[in-house]
Amino acid sequence: MSGIQLLLLTGVAFIGLFFFTRLKKRTLDILLLALMVGCAGMFVIWPDITNKIATRLGVGRGADLVFYVSILLFWFVILKLYARIRRLEQLLTQIVREDALNKAATPVTKQEAP
Amino acid sequence: MYEYRIVIVDDGSIIPVNTFLVGLPVYCLRHRVNLGQGAALETGFQYAFKCGADIVVTFDGDGQHVAEDVRTIVKPLMDGEVEVVLGSRFLEDGVSEVPVVRKMVLRIGRLVNFALGGGLLSDAHNGLRAVSREALEKISITENRMAHASEILFEIKRHRLSYREVPVTVNYTDYSRQKGQSGVDGIKILFDLVLHKLFR
The missing domain is CATH 1.20.5 (Single alpha-helices involved in coiled-coils or other helix-helix interfaces)
Known part of the structure; x- marks a missing residue:
């Protein structure tokens, strides 16, 4: 794991935690938040995924x-x-x-x- | 014979304006915070309507207007010819000495007003206007800042009110220049107008 990945993951984790503690058990919001945090984390850990999507859409880099x-x-x-x-x-x-x-x-x- | 009242709207001045009005026969309304000229006009309009005014004249407080012009601007309303009268500094050449930059800004402004759905006027933004009670009931200003001048034109169109432009004098003193609009303000107004069209 590279330095930037560590940095971004910590950021995502903190933002996720911040919102999670503020949400008052509204299932839809928590699901949405989990989805967004999951996506962000996934893209940070496996940046190749964005590259693949990007080339599909005609953009050079993820x-x-x-x-x-x-x-x-x-x-x-x-x-x-x-x-x-x-x-x-x-x-x-x-x-x-x-x-x-x-x-x-x-x-x-x-x-x-x- | 007509009865008239002078209403001053103090738009959140740091020194309350009514301290300077002691003993004068004027009515003073005060916004507790600064909202902008458009908001001040609407407050004045609502107050005038509540007081049962038949005609309302708006008059900027920076000394650019001439009190004698009130008579000419009110006349078409008293004769029942139109519902709104708008002052214009460009209808008669040589009455007002308009600085070159200001002239350019106003030229562009009138085209912008027209493009966005107001009428094509000779002057884009003149503080001297007269509004009849019927028009007053229909027109409502929601643009708190300087975009109100264009909004009034949109309102005139929307409610199909009849209007006329009347030549008035605008004095450019050092004080009124300092208080007036510059090219940068023109861009701010344009920005407000775009938002106005977007969110309505």
């Missing part, structure tokens, strides 16, 4: 395939995060606006337009 797929994934995650930020912002706006409208200071004035 590492390149992983790179392309992660770019796509990151785009997806960023968009999801943006959507969530916008929802939060709308909620904040609503609360702040309600507060502003409730506290509107009202000087009594009646003036005639010019």
